[in-house]
Amino acid sequence: MQTLKTVTRRWLCLLSAAGMLTLVQYPTGRAADAVSTDGTIKITTPWTRATPAAAKVAGGFLSITNTGSAPDRLTGGSMSMAGKFEVHEMSMNDGVMKMRALDNGLEIKPGETIELKPGGYHLMFIDLKAAVKEGDKLEGTLVFERAGTIVLQFDAAAMGAMPTGHMKH
Numbered sequence: 001m002q003t004l005k006t007v008t009r010r011w012l013c014l015l016s017a018a019g020m021l022t023l024v025q026y027p028t029g030r031a032a033d034a035v036s037t038d039g040t041i042k043i044t045t046p047w048t049r050a051t052p053a054a055a056k057v058a059g060g061f062l063s064i065t066n067t068g069s070a071p072d073r074l075t076g077g078s079m080s081m082a083g084k085f086e087v088h089e090m091s092m093n094d095g096v097m098k099m100r101a102l103d104n105g106l107e108i109k110p111g112e113t114i115e116l117k118p119g120g121y122h123l124m125f126i127d128l129k130a131a132v133k134e135g136d137k138l139e140g141t142l143v144f145e146r147a148g149t150i151v152l153q154f155d156a157a158a159m160g161a162m163p164t165g166h167m168k169h
Contacts, residue, residue, distance in 0.1 A: 040068030060123030
């Protein structure tokens with residue numbers, strides 16, 4: 001039987017291999033913004049990280065603003081190099097970092113901006129078809145309960161990149 005410490009260590013190794021634990025800043029403002037056809041959801045700065053050659057997962061990051069008068073929910077999406085797409089949350093519980101898929105998606109209230117970033121809410125691109133390389137521009141979609149599908153492009157930053165200003169804790 002595996003201990004919690006062994007399982008946690010394996011997750012940390014997996015996250016490290018996926019470039020999700022290193023602290024390199026990512027310059028914001030590179031990727032084009034995207035807006036839903038009804039104009040209620042605005043996506044800014046979609047990006048991902050370069051991955052090692054053997055990596056099977058990558059993370060996706062961006063900001064979502066709901067300018068509408070009703071809540072909306074990010075329920076899924078796609079990324080051109082991934083076989084599977086999930087919305088995830090990372091949280092600390094009793095000193096242990098935990099990651100879980102949000103089976104019911106992520107609600108964005110009217111007037112709210114939610115930042116998907118390393119160490120918090122983020123997208124998981126699973127079963128990568130190839131390594132993500134720095135400078136790649138990867139086509140993707142986000143699917144919302146009300147606003148529908150938004151087509152966007154994820155810019156690939158360096159392995160381990162972090163958004164500018166993330167270190168303000």
